[in-house]
Amino acid sequence: QQQVKQSPQSLIVQKGGISIINCAYENTAFDYFPWYQQFPGKGPALLIAIRPDVSEKKEGRFTISFNKSAKQFSLHIMDSQPGDSATYFCAASMDSGYSTLTFGKGTMLLVSP
């Protein structure tokens, strides 16, 4: 069964701290790993994504680390801000098909002021 396991379920970080969310997958056919950010009452929005040919991708304060052999990837949010408080979903899909994402269960991040 295609699964993406995400942890932790919730996370509280102080302003300026580092937020780390982890995901693990089982299907080695996955070759696209995005992170989506969702604010209450809004649809998910792509935050950052990575493909297996690189081990790390950084965009501003957001970094994805990817470990192909361990089938794990993680999101690091540096200098976390209250405006980063949202639900984060990791996901995976196969590039050969439609963008039918297999989502993790989500992490509710709260950044305290």
Added chain:
Amino acid sequence: DTEVTQTPKHLVMGMTNKKSLKCEQHMGHRAMYWYKQKAKKPPELMFVYSYEKLSINESVPSRFSPECPNSSLLNLHLHALQPEDSALYLCASSHPPGTLNTGELFFGEGSRLTVL
């Protein structure tokens, strides 16, 4: 601002009503999707349309009927729904496989459905 527009934002309906959710995108995408999201859960895929043809139906009950009138529009017709169908219904779009598909899904803000 999202480039995928969904209407209405909120809908309350009885179990005997017939209503429709609408989605529109002007990004030139030829793949469009319906997802269902329950509170504190990830989105679940319902349907995928590619070039206005239904490509994927994730065993969705027939009380949900999708329609893709043209490349920019996607509808979800609702009939005889149950209270457990109350959820956020998300529309999304992307380039289809084998074209400019980067894998990214563009989501709308959703239609919050309550079935009484």
